[in-house]
Amino acid sequence: MNIKKDYFLGGGLLLLFALLTWSVVMQAAWVGELDRSVQGIIKYDTQMDTRIFEVVALLGSPPVVISLTAAICGYLWVKGRRSDSIWIGACQLLGSGLLLLIKLLVQRPRPIHQLVADTGFSFPSGHVMCSMVLMLSLLMLMLPKIKEQENQFVAILLSMIWIGMVATSRIYLRDHFASDILGSLLLANGLWFVMLPQARYIDALIVKQAAQRSAFRPQREDK
Template sequence: MHKNKNWLITGSIALILFLGLTLTVYVDPLWLTVFDSKIQELVLPLVDTTRTQILSTLVFFGSPGIDILLTILLAGAFWIRRERLIAVWIGAVQLGGDVLAFLIKEVVQRPRPIGQLVKDTGFSYPSGHTFSTAILILTILFIIVPLLEDQEVQLLVSLLAIIWIIIIAFSRIYLRNHFPTDVLAGLLLAVSWWEIMRAAYFYYLESNFQFLKVKNMKEEN
């Protein structure tokens, strides 16, 4: 119960921050432009040909398309294990979230930064790569990792998963495909969407449990 309450608080804060940031981006005040520019200036000295080639390759594997493919494989594995509900839930979180992120892009319609090192199309806010990868990482951390029996393996997988989302988030800023606030929005949206779907999952389980309980009582009577 305590753990669920913490997640509810975290998800609520993330949602409030995301909505506030979205409104700010939509209004587009000068201070937001300055904030993004300052962070981009910090990254600029790191740019070189080798690093650009490496990150442009890595970011492909953090694309929504690859994340969806990996999610389908994970969901398929649970389906084969006859854990159908969690399989459907994993797919719904990823696919539904990607659709949500896309719709927000179309509403906000924030142009991408100028001077992209690797050309990308579409609108900029929020970062789809960051959001999609973050959802996949949350799935790994909270569903896959607990199934691993070896604690050292759990720690290794968790560290690699966290490093991966950091790489993808950083690459979007480095390659100038997104403003820093786009990346932040992708992370905030992922956490809030995850909590909404997690709460819906447990609400369904509780409702189904109560239904079966009442049904059994009626049958006994």
């Protein structure tokens, strides 16, 4: 039943992402209104704010986030949690690859008057996509170990705050539109829930292989 819910939720989010992508390609009026409204709220304030958001953008950049993900995967592999290691790495790499493909297909120009120059296409945001997958991975690993519901809520809240800061930094620095951010959130969460059942499959496969190796060893010793 949980698997059906995961596919249903993930599929629904990916459908919303597809509709948003189509609206961006067709330059729908509501997309432009959304982008202008959010950009009007998140305006340049002070040089200190710009410096802070530059640091946030750096820490949330795909190279940094993918490196952190690789370190987490390596740690999990050494600790014997190979299914988690494989699955988290696959989510990050598949998400990053899919995002690059969509960028090339949509080819949306970035906003003008960037405070920090960035290259490539705008839709969707790589920073938000990779950071969202990393936060979901950390929550998946941490929440089962946190017994108090209040502490679980704090962990979720901190993750949401960080994603919000990364998303805000991309709009504040004028490297992305608000619709780019929305697209990344839909794509990351949709991909996560669609792939979630595969984590159970990988775990079952690794357990099965371990059992087969264990059953095979005595036969080799007898010979």
